[in-house]
Amino acid sequence: AQKVTQAQTEISVVEKEDVTLDCVYETRDTTYYLFWYKQPPSGELVFLIRRNSFDEQNEISGRYSWNFQKSTSSFNFTITASQVVDSAVYFCALSGLGYNAGNMLTFGGGTRLMVKP
């Protein structure tokens, strides 16, 4: 069975602080994919990044960066110089091979990030 744990349920920071959201996963698949989604107050989940299990290179996109460490089964997400618009719930998710169709993601419980001005 697959499992995703986001231990931080809520984080509050002041604007311009850096913040890291933790994600730890469990899977028996050797090939799998990890995702981060952002859910602003409007409700829709917005896809941020996908990482496959064979690519441990860290990725940076503007103020966002992701640290994938297979040895610790973690896929952490860092926002540098946070802004009020970053306030949202962030979900880490995992999918693996072995399904017949579709992409059946296992989601973590989410981390609510509040960035105060």
Added chain:
Amino acid sequence: ETGVTQTPRHLVMGMTNKKSLKCEQHLGHNAMYWYKQSAKKPLELMFVYSLEERVENNSVPSRFSPECPNSSHLFLHLHTLQPEDSALYLCASSQDAGRADSPLHFGNGTRLTVT
């Protein structure tokens, strides 16, 4: 329109009512999904449709009945719901059925309240 559109945005219904949630995707995707997001639980997958065929029913009670008439439209028919069914219902689509690397694209959700 682009993306995934869900209607209505908000719905209040009594336990004896029958209502339907609608989802439409304009992305040319082959797979569509219903997820339930309640306050105290992680996002729960309810149903998956691939090329208009249901491929997953994640132990969902029969008071929820999905329908996928074509690859662009997905419905969730509701009847005799319980107050604990109050939640945000999210529709999603993905490009390629069977590909675990295909990101999901979500709609804004329908906030359902059962009284």
